[in-house]
Amino acid sequence: MSTTHVSDFAELKAEIVAQIAAQLGFDPKHPPSQVSDKQAAEVLGAKTTTLAVWRSTGRYNLPFVKVGRLVRYRVSDLAAFLARRTTGHTGEVC
Template sequence: MQSVTLAKSTPNYAISLESSKQNPRGLTMPSTDKVTPIRGNDLTLVDNKQAAQILQINEKTLTNWRSSGKSPKYVKVGRCIRYRLSDLTAWIEANSRNHTGEVA
């Protein structure tokens, strides 16, 4: 059985996986104490309404953009659509322009 521990450090988060020494079938498994650093924004998910508020657009616009492939990357959690804050930030940066004649 694995347990997941979320440890908060100064600017980053880390996930620590600890596996038991025996699996359900009784076989001995090696113990893994591996810490993988993950940026805090990668763990924060927002729903469609919150993402629309961050982007300062209508929820329906964001839904239409998602259908046409123009929206930021999203994650499906079951039936729910969620956006990572890091993906929203990256999408905003990718759509930044210096002047109106600049091509995407």
């Protein structure tokens, strides 16, 4: 990945982090580091059960933190996940 693409990706990721924070009602300048699976599902427009399937099957590369039964998603990981799937047209491969 060239330096231009890396900086473009980093800028897009930072913008998405701010959007996630605003969508969930947090201060975009001070977003939380982690959110619950319910909040992650809201951000992604998916159901919590869908995220559970993704976790158990490894369908998508979406990292999560699990302590006991508690599941958390890093906001930076959600932003990177969305940034990797941001395209200009439907002919682009994600």
